[in-house]
Amino acid sequence: xxxxxxxxxxxxxxxxxxxxxxxxxxxxxxxxxxxxxxxxxxxxxxxxxxxxxxxxxxxxxxxxxxxxxxxxxxxxxxxxxxxxxxxxxxxxxxxxxxxxxxxxxxxxxxxxxxxxxxxxxxxxxxxxxxxxxxxxxxxxxxxxxxxxxxxxxxxxxxxxxxxxxxxxxxxxxxxxxxxxxxxxxxxxxxxxxxxxxxxxxxxxxxxxxxxxxxxxxxxxxxxxxxxxxxxxxxxxxxxxxxxxxxxxxxxxxxxxxxxxxxxxx
Numbered sequence: 001x002x003x004x005x006x007x008x009x010x011x012x013x014x015x016x017x018x019x020x021x022x023x024x025x026x027x028x029x030x031x032x033x034x035x036x037x038x039x040x041x042x043x044x045x046x047x048x049x050x051x052x053x054x055x056x057x058x059x060x061x062x063x064x065x066x067x068x069x070x071x072x073x074x075x076x077x078x079x080x081x082x083x084x085x086x087x088x089x090x091x092x093x094x095x096x097x098x099x100x101x102x103x104x105x106x107x108x109x110x111x112x113x114x115x116x117x118x119x120x121x122x123x124x125x126x127x128x129x130x131x132x133x134x135x136x137x138x139x140x141x142x143x144x145x146x147x148x149x150x151x152x153x154x155x156x157x158x159x160x161x162x163x164x165x166x167x168x169x170x171x172x173x174x175x176x177x178x179x180x181x182x183x184x185x186x187x188x189x190x191x192x193x194x195x196x197x198x199x200x201x202x203x204x205x206x207x208x209x210x211x212x213x214x215x216x217x218x219x220x221x222x223x224x225x226x227x228x229x230x231x232x233x234x235x236x237x238x239x240x241x242x243x244x245x246x247x248x249x250x251x252x253x254x255x256x257x258x259x260x261x262x263x264x265x
Contacts, residue, residue: 008263013253015215017222018175018260019068019244020157021057022134023087024101024227025049025080027073031101031136045229050080053232058090060237064244068092069257071134071157074099074119077126084126093256094123095132096153104141113147120151132257134158138177148172155261163220165264173261177223180211187230201239208243216250221260 009016026046029036036042061068070087072094077084087094098104099119104112116133123130131154135144138158145168148156155165155173162176179185186204190196208224215222224243231240247254 009219009253010255011253014251015219015222015253016260017212017224017247017252017254018257019061019066019224019226019240019254020134020257021068021070021226021228021231022097023049023054023070023072023076023083024097024136025073025076025229027075027098027101028136028227030075031098031103046076049228049232050076050083053228054083054087056232056234056237057228057240058086058092060241060244061092062090064241064248066244066254067256069095069132071095071097071132072123073097073101073136074122075101077119077122081126084123084128088127093132093258094126094128094130095134095157095257096120096123096130097134098136101136103137103139104135104144105139107141109141109143109147112141112143113151116147116151131155132157132175132261134177145170145172155257157223157257163215163218165221165260167264173264175221175223175257175261177225178211181208181223182225183230183236184225184227187233187236188227201235204236205239205242209246212243212246212250216252222247222252223257 026043029042029046096119099115133148133153134157149170155175157175159174159176160178165175167173186199189198212222
């Protein structure tokens with residue numbers, strides 16, 4: 001595909017890697033079911049992200065001297081503005097993750113644009129330079145790419161059709177994702193039916209490590225999608241600590257998604 005980056009990484013790095021965190025806290029639960037707004041027990045799962053997980057994640061990233069990308073719901077930024085300021089002060093990128101955590105496919109074009117603008121206003125009001133967009137649930141509507149271009153976004157991180165960043169017709173860069181490298185399929189417990197088993201840290205580390213090895217051999221881009229309320233549990237922070245050590249040891253260039261997108265010609 002035209003504009004695809006095929007592994008020309010800074011400093012002759014073997015491959016590239018981005019650590020991304022979808023900071024969707026309470027909004028993800030309200031987006032799933034608006035009635036959850038009145039269920040503090042349910043919302044407490046998201047509150048953990050802001051209250052406990054983000055400070056621990058920032059400490060871990062600082063120890064490894066790694067800059068990451070936090071895709072933030074505007075509604076959660078309004079609830080937890082100091083956390084967003086702390087993320088920015090630590091040198092990390094803040095991207096857009098909707099205002100509410102509602103899929104664009106369930107919105108009209110006007111509603112989708114209002115979500116986009118409201119989230120931008122909130123995040124920019126906290127001092128963020130917002131150039132990247134990750135949709136709630138990685139969903140695109142027929143209008144999404146057009147709206148991203150019209151509102152000055154440089155890149156999207158939503159599609160699963162490549163292991164290299166590439167440019168869409170019209171100019172927006174895609175920095176691809178994968179369910180394999182997302183913590184939610186492995187760690188998100190289904191409280192409605194109790195049918196989903198939570199995987200162990202060792203299982204997930206093996207999955208991620210093996211994919212990292214394959215991506216490194218191809219000189220591609222290793223994109224990990226994490227959620228503070230999941231990866232921010234103590235045992236899973238140890239997983240992330242171990243993974244960061246492996247990325248360094250295997251010659252990865254580790255950078256925010258914004259920096260990766262800007263290398264696509």
